[in-house]
Amino acid sequence: MIHVTAAILRNESNKILIARRPPGKNLAGYWEFPGGKIEENESPEESLKRELKEEMNITVEVGKQLGETTHTYDTFTVHLMLYETALLSGDIQLKEHDRMAWVAAEELLDYLMAPADLPMIENLINTD
Ligand SMILES: Nc1nc2c([nH]c(=O)n2[C@H]2C[C@H](O)[C@@H](COP(=O)(O)OP(=O)(O)OP(=O)(O)O)O2)c(=O)[nH]1
Numbered sequence: 828m829i830h831v832t833a834a835i836l837r838n839e840s841n842k843i844l845i846a847r848r849p850p851g852k853n854l855a856g857y858w859e860f861p862g863g864k865i866e867e868n869e870s871p872e873e874s875l876k877r878e879l880k881e882e883m884n885i886t887v888e889v890g891k892q893l894g895e896t897t898h899t900y901d902t903f904t905v906h907l908m909l910y911e912t913a914l915l916s917g918d919i920q921l922k923e924h925d926r927m928a929w930v931a932a933e934e935l936l937d938y939l940m941a942p943a944d945l946p947m948i949e950n951l952i953n954t955d
Pocket residue numbers: 831832833852853854858859860861862863864878905907941942943944
């Protein structure tokens with residue numbers, strides 16, 4: 828089981844940032860909320876802050892948890908925790924994805940989102 832944090836980062840139009848996993852990674856071609864695996868001795872909040880710096884070169888503040896889910900893929904199980912975040916500084920640079928998009932909650936399902944995310948997306952749509 829891997830523990831993963833992921834960010835809901837909204838722009839001034841209330842659109843949500845998603846990014847596409849590049850060729851060569853597992854789940855290549857799937858869109859996701861930026862984030863990654865929690866490392867040893869790291870809180871979820873610290874992990875997410877670190878991941879957004881590494882993956883997008885931005886500094887964020889991590890707010891409240893918006894949901895969590897557990898999903899079993901063919902070869903691993905992921906425990907995914909979604910957090911509200913706010914941009915503190917930086918311009919987004921894609922370091923580990925091949926595309927990004929700002930998307931309204933109700934349009935997230937038009938993208939090929941990682942299967943683990945689908946229950947949380949339903950929640951986002953219903954609470955938006
Ligand atoms: N970040 C993120 N990962 C997700 C989402 N949905 C989902 O199934 N995952 C899966 C994909 C990966 O198998 C795993 C996250 O691992 P990752 O590859 O992003 O890990 P990482 O950023 O620490 O990168 P790496 O150093 O392991 O390459 O969780 C999501 O919405 N966001």
